[in-house]
Amino acid sequence: MPASPKQHSHAPEPLGVPTRRAAIRLLDAVLRRGESLEAALPAATRMVHGPDRGLAHAIAAETLRRLPDLDALIDGATERVLPDDAKARTALRIALVQALVLGTPPHAAIATVLPLVDGGPRKLVHGVFGTLMRGGLLLPEVPSLPADVEARWATAWGEEMVADAERAIAAPPPLDLTLADPDVTEAWRERLGGESVAPGHLRLADHAPVAEMEGYAEGAWWVQDVAASIPARLIGAGDGAHVLDLCAAPGGKTMQLAAAGWRVTAVDSSAGRIKRLRENLHRTRLKAEVVRADVLDWAPDEPADAVLLDAPCSATGIFRRHPDVLHRVRPAVVEELAGLQRRLLARAADWVKPGGTLVYATCSLEPEEGERQLERFLRARSDYALVPADPQVVPATEGAVRTLPGMLAGGNDGFFVARLVRG
Numbered sequence: 001m002p003a004s005p006k007q008h009s010h011a012p013e014p015l016g017v018p019t020r021r022a023a024i025r026l027l028d029a030v031l032r033r034g035e036s037l038e039a040a041l042p043a044a045t046r047m048v049h050g051p052d053r054g055l056a057h058a059i060a061a062e063t064l065r066r067l068p069d070l071d072a073l074i075d076g077a078t079e080r081v082l083p084d085d086a087k088a089r090t091a092l093r094i095a096l097v098q099a100l101v102l103g104t105p106p107h108a109a110i111a112t113v114l115p116l117v118d119g120g121p122r123k124l125v126h127g128v129f130g131t132l133m134r135g136g137l138l139l140p141e142v143p144s145l146p147a148d149v150e151a152r153w154a155t156a157w158g159e160e161m162v163a164d165a166e167r168a169i170a171a172p173p174p175l176d177l178t179l180a181d182p183d184v185t186e187a188w189r190e191r192l193g194g195e196s197v198a199p200g201h202l203r204l205a206d207h208a209p210v211a212e213m214e215g216y217a218e219g220a221w222w223v224q225d226v227a228a229s230i231p232a233r234l235i236g237a238g239d240g241a242h243v244l245d246l247c248a249a250p251g252g253k254t255m256q257l258a259a260a261g262w263r264v265t266a267v268d269s270s271a272g273r274i275k276r277l278r279e280n281l282h283r284t285r286l287k288a289e290v291v292r293a294d295v296l297d298w299a300p301d302e303p304a305d306a307v308l309l310d311a312p313c314s315a316t317g318i319f320r321r322h323p324d325v326l327h328r329v330r331p332a333v334v335e336e337l338a339g340l341q342r343r344l345l346a347r348a349a350d351w352v353k354p355g356g357t358l359v360y361a362t363c364s365l366e367p368e369e370g371e372r373q374l375e376r377f378l379r380a381r382s383d384y385a386l387v388p389a390d391p392q393v394v395p396a397t398e399g400a401v402r403t404l405p406g407m408l409a410g411g412n413d414g415f416f417v418a419r420l421v422r423g
């Protein structure tokens with residue numbers, strides 16, 4: 001229901017209104033059409049520029065983080081429950097998130113939203129917002145997950161994981177970096193601050209904009225959640241051997257593998273993401289053969305010493321940075337992606353030399369994209385055996401690696417990583 005300015009009206013809009021309209025368009029794209037926030041950004045924010053684009057994104061992202069709690073406040077202050085997609089509910093959500101989370105003065109939060117419900121329930125929105133502000137109501141300190149996600153994750157991982165995930169929504173995640181040269185981790189820790197949980201890893205709670213940080217321009221490191229660095233760590237050092245990095249863009253794992261001495265062929269089907277991969281390789285001065293192709297059609301000339309398949313997935317494991325996944329990933333989406341992963345894995349498995357390593361990874365918290373996928377694969381492929389993680393990479397792992405949101409202080413992404421060796 002993105003509100004649009006009245007047709008034929010040439011009166012300039014009050015300052016800040018186009019930004020809120022862009023935020024509503026973003027929410028619409030996620031909640032009604034199931035698009036990702038990232039994919040919706042260019043079209044939804046077309047009419048706003050510079051910092052306003054960032055603000056529209058922040059309003060939408062914070063609304064998605066706090067959606068169940070915002071709705072509980074709204075429902076507590078309205079006589080009739082407003083439909084989920086009612087104009088009034090959307091307007092209230094973004095006015096409240098600005099006033100209660102983003103620090104916008106309440107009068108500005110409501111003044112920039114009311115023009116968007118012109119000709120609609122303006123009085124209701126104004127009244128409910130005023131009631132909530134006067135009542136001094138706040139959002140709970142620990143956010144709630146959407147009910148369906150909470151039920152799904154409680155069944156899969158237990159109540160403790162749900163509590164960790166909810167705490168993880170509350171604060172922006174720290175910034176994890178992977179260093180091109182793990183041998184100089186301590187030197188970079190001294191320069192940038194923060195802490196390190198593994199060679200080649202740095203975690204910063206506070207930091208300047210990434211592109212302005214020391215070492216970025218020269219390509220000494222790249223941004224990568226510590227859990228996302230596990231798949232390439234499990235492949236280990238390359239010594240010039242050949243690895244296929246399938247579904248590689250924007251190249252976090254390609255850079256790790258190249259830095260670890262592998263001759264890398266990086267394959268991805270997305271032109272936009274391949275462009276970012278090339279830029280990343282250029283900045284870090286790391287080398288890889290880059291192929292734009294669909295892994296379902298493409299095949300290598302010969303089998304490789306190792307294959308890494310970082311398969312497309314629901315991405316529910318990265319909900320801290322991409323809260324849209326909490327609202328658009330439904331069981332049917334997971335099922336469809338699991339089918340794609342199965343087909344990609346079947347092809348990738350044929351491209352590993354005997355004795356070579358296959359790593360399958362997804363940034364998903366859905367067992368269908370991880371544990372179940374592996375079980376099915378091992379039933380179908382008796383030529384493969386699971387090899388547990390090295391204890392210095394992930395301590396106390398017996399089978400595949402499963403990271404859950406509360407594994408490290410400060411949190412981490414949810415990943416599934418299986419390392420297999422072909423007999």
Ligand SMILES: C[S@@+](CC[C@H](N)C(=O)[O-])C[C@H]1O[C@@H](n2cnc3c(N)ncnc32)[C@H](O)[C@@H]1O
Pocket residue numbers: 246247248249250251252253254267268269270273293294295296310311312313
């Ligand atoms: C999880 S992301 C990869 C992240 C990347 N490995 C990294 O570490 O930066 C999954 C990637 O799979 C790509 N992809 C999806 N379907 C594909 C297919 N059939 N063939 C090739 N690439 C595909 C997407 O374009 C996306 O870049």
